[in-house]
Amino acid sequence: MDKVEQKKPAQFNVLPKIINGGIAGIIGVTCVYPLDMVKTRLQNQTIGPNGERMYTSIADCFRKTIASEGFFGMYKGSAVNILLITPEKAIKLAANDYFRYQLATEEGKLPLPRAALAGGLAGLFQIVVTTPMELLKIQMQDAGRVASAARAEGREVKQFTAMDLTKKLLRERGIMGLYKGVGATGVRDITFSMIYFPLMAIVNDKGPRKSDGSGEAVFYWSLMAGLVGGMTAAFLVTPLDVIKTRLQADSEKEFHGIVDCVQKTLKREGVTAFFKGGLCRIMVVAPLFGIAQMFYFLGVGEKILGIEQRKSV
Template identity: 80%
Template sequence: MGQSEQKKPAQFNILPKIINGGIAGVIGVTCVYPLDLVKTRLQNQPIGPNGERMYKSIADCFRKTIASEGFFGMYRGSAINILLITPEKAIKLAANDYFRYHLSTNEGVVSLPRAGLAGGLAGLFQIVVTTPMELLKIQMQDAGRVATAARAAGQEVKKVTALGLTKQLLRERGIFGLYKGVGATGVRDVTFSVIYFPLMASINNLGPRKADGSGEAVFYWSMMAGYEAGTTAAFTVTPLDVIKTRLQASGGQKYDGIMDCVRKTLYNEGVSAFFKGGLCRVMVVGPLFGIAQTFYFLGVGETILGMDKHKSI
């Protein structure tokens, strides 16, 4: 809910929340997608025997990607991400509000443990969409890095598309091919949501309220609450995100599950490898959730459905 606690409404309206979440996700991911692509490539790039690597920093990755693939190369894999981010964010944000509603007291108060439980359940529900979305996104993003290296070696490069990848995964592994890395995705998303939602709500409750008597925080405070909570949660789960990214990427080192990925990464690269792309991830997730949370609270779904958002939840 993320606003000052009031008497619990008699009914929870899920449809406008789903609409709000979908709109929030599309706007948020469109704004930060280039940074997300850089994060993926930094996390999954191989290191040579003498420490050589393709990208030396965030700025270097941006420069080399644009030089080799053009500006729109920064949006490689974005179509599938934007398409699936609508149900993903709709589920995540709406489910958190739904569980918070049912776990709150009659006065609308949600204790910290119950807020964490609501967030965790929201994170668990979203992986149905998140896993295939991120699998395709990561493989599309990483395909650019692999293609650049292949061209540099004088090899022929076959164009990779999201539809082609989907057909290949379905042909080779069936529907479960789209759920490669689902365990790591679940661990990351549940942990993230347990941290993010209670922290965001707590920060949001501390800010100045609107003058309309609704009890809602002013928009810039909601954006800041989403940004700060998103940044904190994103940094905390960076090691889990690195593991998930490596399990889902198509090239490079192969892993037999989460523990094998942890073992091989520690052996080959050390502890610091689990924080690869961490700064970039924080730069992606903080603004993404700040923007998404703000648009979610605007209540576009209620407006479309002709509902008074101050009288519904």
């Protein structure tokens, strides 16, 4: 039987993609948030003059956090993350599909350089939401670490809510206070997306397809494609994530930009510091994107709106 020639779809429906991205983000982040908390605390801890550190491993961080803050302490800062993850993932996933559609040839083909460009543009668009979301999340997570250390020394530290931190940042710096570390966030997210989306699409295209005529991969293959793409991209951009995390958690104004953060971290802690929390980051990002990609491709948005689901470019 002759192979049917694939052509570029006649139109691109944005709304169902946004719905899919929002649902995918909420489910994904709820599943992996405790690991993200541990990742942030491991990346942001510094080594004392005698080599002492608060957490010695992923398991140790889990144990100490639950012991001092309870199980729900693992979800500190999650409310703002879950609230903002809806537009963040909606923008990221839908924008990637949109730019892939726009950059595809009339035959529906998307060369690798164009696929990387589509991913990079999606990463660029998402930082409008990602930067304030992660800034508040990281400062909430780190506030819990500081409070735990203070309690261990017999001191009490005032607990701040996400709204308290938002008001404080707006009062001290205006709207740009919510965009602290935006440069580092942009570098990380654009690089991540340029690696993740083309790799995920390549793996996803190799798997078995659904029997509904949509041309999409079966759900477990989409999950695997997201896992492989997320794991690879997460590992490669871990140094950029460490820099971003430290800049956003820097309440003492120790660092004066990306270059200064790199130089001081390298001088004090060596190259290995740039891979702090790397394993934990992979454990967070791989399932986050695997789960999110799987739910994104399920086509819930198309079902809600009564639109026929077609294979993405």
